[in-house]
Amino acid sequence: MFNMALQVGSTQRPEAVLFWVMAPMAVLAALGMLLVKKAVHSALLLAWVMITLAIFYIAEDALFLGIVQVVVYTGAVMMLFLFILMLVGVDSSDSLVENIKGQRPASILAALGLAGLLLSLISRAVTHVDSVGLAAANTAGNVQGIAQELFTRYVWAFEVISALLITAALGAMVLAHSERKHSSQRQLSVDRFRQDSLAQTAGLPASGVYARHNAVDVPALLPDGSAAPTSISPTLQARGDIIESAPFELAPTVEEEN
Amino acid sequence: MDISNYIYLSAILFVIGAIGVVVRRNAIVVFMCVELMLNAANLAFVTFSRINGDLGGQIASFFTMVVAACEVVVGLAIIVTMYRSRRSASVDDASLLQR
Numbered sequence: 412m413f414n415m416a417l418q419v420g421s422t423q424r425p426e427a428v429l430f431w432v433m434a435p436m437a438v439l440a441a442l443g444m445l446l447v448k449k450a451v452h453s454a455l456l457l458a459w460v461m462i463t464l465a466i467f468y469i470a471e472d473a474l475f476l477g478i479v480q481v482v483v484y485t486g487a488v489m490m491l492f493l494f495i496l497m498l499v500g501v502d503s504s505d506s507l508v509e510n511i512k513g514q515r516p517a518s519i520l521a522a523l524g525l526a527g528l529l530l531s532l533i534s535r536a537v538t539h540v541d542s543v544g545l546a547a548a549n550t551a552g553n554v555q556g557i558a559q560e561l562f563t564r565y566v567w568a569f570e571v572i573s574a575l576l577i578t579a580a581l582g583a584m585v586l587a588h589s590e591r592k593h594s595s596q597r598q599l600s601v602d603r604f605r606q607d608s609l610a611q612t613a614g615l616p617a618s619g620v621y622a623r624h625n626a627v628d629v630p631a632l633l634p635d636g637s638a639a640p641t642s643i644s645p646t647l648q649a650r651g652d653i654i655e656s657a658p659f660e661l662a663p664t665v666e667e668e669n
Numbered sequence: 670m671d672i673s674n675y676i677y678l679s680a681i682l683f684v685i686g687a688i689g690v691v692v693r694r695n696a697i698v699v700f701m702c703v704e705l706m707l708n709a710a711n712l713a714f715v716t717f718s719r720i721n722g723d724l725g726g727q728i729a730s731f732f733t734m735v736v737a738a739c740e741v742v743v744g745l746a747i748i749v750t751m752y753r754s755r756r757s758a759s760v761d762d763a764s765l766l767q768r
Contacts, residue, residue: 441685444698445688450695455696467712471715484708488704530680542672545718548723549712560725583743587744587750
């Protein structure tokens with residue numbers, strides 16, 4: 412496959428056929444990307460343009476870049492675009508209201524001017540230039556050649572790029588992370604009834620209800636016999652209007668006495 | 670076939686991307702047009718690398734791809750944040766600085 416890719420690049424006629432078939436399709440797809448209404452269709456057309464470019468890279472003796480183009484762009488980047496489209500909503504189509512008057516014609520005019528400028532400059536600069544070709548540079552193989560350059564001359568840039576990647580990943584995490592501002596109904600009800608622990612899930616204990624006394628100012632008894640402070644209203648507690656509950660307890664049972 | 674055809678194609682794709690950036694309103698489509706411009710520049714880099722017989726152009730293209738990947742990650746995160754606060758992905762709606 413590698414040899415075939417290199418042959419496509421080295422022979423002129425197949426490459427010309429490839430170019431004149433693929434280039435108009437790429438331009439049409441790019442134009443379509445501008446004209447279609449739905450963002451998903453734009454994404455698919457852009458993916459097509461990128462695949463076309465990958466084929467061109469392979470035809471131009473840049474085998475490694477062609478594969479990376481498919482893997483990184485059509486694989487990762489376009490999938491990311493589609494994910495975000497899914498999050499943001501597929502039918503978020505363009506509004507046709509013009510906020511700035513005459514912006515569309517003016518921008519198209521400016522772009523045509525840019526096209527004229529670029530094309531005229533290119534026609535002066537590179538038409539009928541004789542290309543050296545990458546046959547010499549790719550003698551050890553394209554991937555090996557790129558590795559040689561990347562890890563010798565451009566190794567510093569390579570290291571800096573790694574810092575950039577980490578920063579970008581962190582930045583995306585910071586930007587996309589969101590604290591939940593409104594809690595759900597379920598969370599609200601749990602918060603209301605349970606609070607931090609399960610100790611009072613069933614509500615506060617009632618105040619003392621005994622056979623010989625029945626009033627809100629008598630604390631209930633906990634299983635160990637001590638008074639339960641939470642069974643009395645905080646107001647009464649503040650006033651000190653609490654009656655000892657011990658006198659109203661029933662006498663210990665006979666079995667216990669024995 | 671003249672090798673400069675690749676450069677012409679790259680310029681045309683670049684201009685189409687530029688039109689898209691200015692004309693389209695959907696932030697995601699604008700972003701895709703930026704990607705198209707970067708890709709067009711990559712094609713020019715690869716072609717220049719072939720014209721000069723030097724792998725430096727391919728290295729530059731490789732770095733552009735990495736930077737574009739970073740840019741996509743951060744840019745899409747910004748779009749998601751914008752969508753969360755405004756419920757819209759249109760670039761016209763992010764106009765707080767206008768008033």
